Amino acid sequence: MKKTVVVYGSSTGTCQSIAESIANKLGVESIDVANLNADVIAENENLLLGTSTWGAGELQDDWYDGVKVLKDAGLGGKTVAVFGCGDAESYSDTFCGAMAELYNAAKEAGATLVGEVSTDGYTFDDSEAVADGKFVGLALDDVNEDDKTEGRIDAWLEAIKPSL
Numbered sequence: 001m002k003k004t005v006v007v008y009g010s011s012t013g014t015c016q017s018i019a020e021s022i023a024n025k026l027g028v029e030s031i032d033v034a035n036l037n038a039d040v041i042a043e044n045e046n047l048l049l050g051t052s053t054w055g056a057g058e059l060q061d062d063w064y065d066g067v068k069v070l071k072d073a074g075l076g077g078k079t080v081a082v083f084g085c086g087d088a089e090s091y092s093d094t095f096c097g098a099m100a101e102l103y104n105a106a107k108e109a110g111a112t113l114v115g116e117v118s119t120d121g122y123t124f125d126d127s128e129a130v131a132d133g134k135f136v137g138l139a140l141d142d143v144n145e146d147d148k149t150e151g152r153i154d155a156w157l158e159a160i161k162p163s164l
Helices: 014-026 038-043 063-073 098-108 146-163
Strands: 004-009 029-032 046-054 079-085 112-114 138-140
Touching: 004 014, 004 038, 004 063, 014 029, 014 046, 014 079, 014 146, 038 063, 046 098, 063 098, 079 098, 079 146, 098 112, 112 146, 138 146
Parallel strands: 004 029, 004 046, 046 079, 079 112, 079 138
Antiparallel strands: none
16 A cells, blocks of 8 residues: 555544544554645645535535645645545435535545445435435444444445555
């Protein structure tokens, strides 16, 4: 596996915990998006980007500056996968929608994107993060379906490892 970093934005600690779990499973570093800079991007060939979803499908606050860093640094030649946390019961119409913003920003910055996940087995009404019947990354509801989190992470990592 090429040099990889897991970058997360977390307000309540849920996304941080998930990012740390993903990083531990891969044997790589995880960092808060507040510490993301051009040097971190230059040093890593793979970036796994995670965000929680707030309000009407919005990014975690620290990611607004983080998206600017991604775009300014450029991601040409980088492989990116996104993951997101959401609440499918309380916010069923915007479930994990913030992942779409990270996905689109990485795509605009020239990244190769991997890690789409089937919507099968998820219960939600709508999400900006669904394209062609799949989530653009790993969607997790650690609030209502915490019993599925580890299995979903493991399956996603197995699927993306060949690209990393």
